[in-house]
Amino acid sequence: METVLSGIRPTGNLHLGNYFGALRNFIDMQNEHNCFFFIADYHSLTTHPTPHDLHGNVRQILVEYLAAGLDPEKSTLYVQSDVPEVIELYLFLNMNAYVGELERCTSFKDKIRQQPENVNAGLLTYPTLMAADILIHRATKVPVGKDQEQHLEMARTFGNRFNRLYNCNYFPEPQAFNFGKELIKIPGLNGSGKMGKSEGEGNAIFLADEPEAIRKKVMKAVTDAGPTVPNQAKPEAIQNIFQLMRVVSAPETLSYFEEQYNSCHIRYGDMKKQLAQDMIAFTEPIRERIKAISADEAYVSRAARIGREKARESASKTIREVREIIGFKSF
Numbered sequence: 001m002e003t004v005l006s007g008i009r010p011t012g013n014l015h016l017g018n019y020f021g022a023l024r025n026f027i028d029m030q031n032e033h034n035c036f037f038f039i040a041d042y043h044s045l046t047t048h049p050t051p052h053d054l055h056g057n058v059r060q061i062l063v064e065y066l067a068a069g070l071d072p073e074k075s076t077l078y079v080q081s082d083v084p085e086v087i088e089l090y091l092f093l094n095m096n097a098y099v100g101e102l103e104r105c106t107s108f109k110d111k112i113r114q115q116p117e118n119v120n121a122g123l124l125t126y127p128t129l130m131a132a133d134i135l136i137h138r139a140t141k142v143p144v145g146k147d148q149e150q151h152l153e154m155a156r157t158f159g160n161r162f163n164r165l166y167n168c169n170y171f172p173e174p175q176a177f178n179f180g181k182e183l184i185k186i187p188g189l190n191g192s193g194k195m196g197k198s199e200g201e202g203n204a205i206f207l208a209d210e211p212e213a214i215r216k217k218v219m220k221a222v223t224d225a226g227p228t229v230p231n232q233a234k235p236e237a238i239q240n241i242f243q244l245m246r247v248v249s250a251p252e253t254l255s256y257f258e259e260q261y262n263s264c265h266i267r268y269g270d271m272k273k274q275l276a277q278d279m280i281a282f283t284e285p286i287r288e289r290i291k292a293i294s295a296d297e298a299y300v301s302r303a304a305r306i307g308r309e310k311a312r313e314s315a316s317k318t319i320r321e322v323r324e325i326i327g328f329k330s331f
């Protein structure tokens with residue numbers, strides 16, 4: 001059994017890309033591993049120092065995680081800021097994190113370009129905070145996308161450095177976790193690239209979207225004038241709507257439209273109507289649970305409390321041991 005950990009910044013509702021990319025796998029993993037899933041609200045301050053509704057954003061992700069099937073009894077589902085031990089480890093790790101290596105981090109260089117008016121120390125030490133998230137539970141597996149691999153590498157560096165400096169073998173090396181299930185790439189609706197909230201209005205289908213909103217977005221999805229030669233290769237925008245259909249529709253539906261495409265009879269309007277209907281049906285159980293859980297304040301706060309208690313139990317053990325290793329003693 002591995003200790004698995006994953007964090008998500010509370011910057012928007014979850015969409016189908018999140019669901020097929022990671023969430024679906026998290027739900028299976030809960031039965032096999034010791035899982036920690038948390039909402040990285042401290043991290044969000046590095047880019048959004050004065051959030052409009054921090055609590056609401058965190059709550060929404062928590063509700064959606066619960067609705068999708070993360071189980072607060074099986075896993076440790078918590079909010080980063082509920083675990084102040086993380087900050088103490090962040091401080092210890094920062095003492096041995098070098099400015100040069102932090103400045104060379106790709107994500108820091110990107111951020112300097114994106115927000116030149118706010119190059120704060122939190123941005124520079126973003127990787128130390130992330131390492132603290134991982135090391136505080138001595139996690140061994142971290143499911144991350146390509147964009148987070150360098151951060152994970154730094155977590156290994158900081159953990160190994162700690163072990164070397166204090167002459168111990170305390171932190172295990174966290175490795176990237178590759179899901180057993182193949183990763184399904186979910187394209188967006190605007191013709192190119194993957195589904196994402198920052199890829200433009202209407203590109204993503206959110207788990208909480210109402211049927212009417214789904215229908216509108218799908219009907220606006222980018223297509224083209226249609227094939228003119230039988231069995232013609234599909235351009236990206238068309239591949240995308242077929243890929244979306246592959247994940248939410250019945251196989252017969254997909255093959256029906258494949259045939260229509262190959263024989264040049266396809267009517268994208270009909271295809272999109274069908275796709276919208278199947279997406280609405282697919283997301284319905286999650287959407288209904290989001291509404292029910294969101295309305296149940298007692299359930300949400302109970303879930304958060306269970307998560308906080310389990311996370312703090314694990315984190316305070318680490319902090320106790322780390323203090324002892326470094327040499328802090330109480331009088």
Ligand code: TRP
Pocket residue numbers: 005006007008009040043129130133134142144148151
């Ligand atoms: N940096 C991650 C992201 O932007 C979020 C995150 C914070 C995280 N702490 C983590 C991910 C620890 C995995 C482990 O997506």
